[in-house]
Amino acid sequence: MSDTSPADTWQLSDTEVFSRYGNAFVPRRSEQTGAVCDLLEGIPVPHVLDLCCGEGRLSEEYLRRHPDARVTVLDRSPEMLAMAAERLEPFGGRYDRVQADIEDRAWRSGVTYGGVMTSLAVHHLDGEGKQVLYRDVHEMLAPGGVFVMADLVEPAGPAARKLAGDHWDEAVRRASEEQFGGDEAAVMFEKTEWNHYRLVGPDPVDKPSTVAEHLDWLREAGFVEVDLAWMYAGHALFTAKRKAD
Numbered sequence: 001m002s003d004t005s006p007a008d009t010w011q012l013s014d015t016e017v018f019s020r021y022g023n024a025f026v027p028r029r030s031e032q033t034g035a036v037c038d039l040l041e042g043i044p045v046p047h048v049l050d051l052c053c054g055e056g057r058l059s060e061e062y063l064r065r066h067p068d069a070r071v072t073v074l075d076r077s078p079e080m081l082a083m084a085a086e087r088l089e090p091f092g093g094r095y096d097r098v099q100a101d102i103e104d105r106a107w108r109s110g111v112t113y114g115g116v117m118t119s120l121a122v123h124h125l126d127g128e129g130k131q132v133l134y135r136d137v138h139e140m141l142a143p144g145g146v147f148v149m150a151d152l153v154e155p156a157g158p159a160a161r162k163l164a165g166d167h168w169d170e171a172v173r174r175a176s177e178e179q180f181g182g183d184e185a186a187v188m189f190e191k192t193e194w195n196h197y198r199l200v201g202p203d204p205v206d207k208p209s210t211v212a213e214h215l216d217w218l219r220e221a222g223f224v225e226v227d228l229a230w231m232y233a234g235h236a237l238f239t240a241k242r243k244a245d
């Protein structure tokens, strides 16, 4: 996905590539977006944090569905936040922006949300970082609040890894034809080595964890109704709830 140093994990070139090809690179993206919003139905407070929001696509769908709701979009990249602001412009004042690093903890205190959603970002944290994040997100949620996470996961063995890689290539090839009328996106996907499951050896940038680890860590953080709600091509959607009082 990137050839950057561990100290600086997401570069402008990634932003440019992702904003042009994201709809083709993310398998069944609109289905995932819809499922994230479905899982946030009925949250106790209509205010959702979109963690590592990118261009704000999750927020756009959430706000479209809920005319009385607010979102807070958080990302480290000013370019991404600017794109999110443009996308969310039609929703007037129903969003605010935070520029922060997912690893920092300052943004995690002093606020309460009814829901936290995130897509394709938590895999930048190592195992310890994910566990700390899950504990902090649990504390940030109102009782009955829901955390929904879409992300890459690490297959538990080589057969599942190969299948994830094959399905991802296949999904991008199909999307490339549909969206670009040819192999433009598929060629870029290969050139940028975006398919994590084709990489040999550990990647300093992308550090996905297994489904089992995520489920354990979410439960250990105090969440209930922890589940894997959807999965395809190595992309999984988790849901977890803070117990209602």
Ligand SMILES: C[S@@+](CC[C@H](N)C(=O)[O-])C[C@H]1O[C@@H](n2cnc3c(N)ncnc32)[C@H](O)[C@@H]1O
Pocket (backbone or CB within 6 Å): 009, 010, 018, 022, 051, 052, 053, 054, 055, 056, 057, 074, 075, 076, 077, 080, 100, 101, 102, 103, 118, 119, 120, 121, 124
């Ligand atoms: C693959 S994009 C996903 C964007 C969006 N969630 C989506 O699904 O369309 C990853 C996003 O995470 C942001 N990001 C990467 N590393 C980050 C970090 N350490 N802290 C905060 N944001 C980060 C990037 O700027 C980018 O917007």
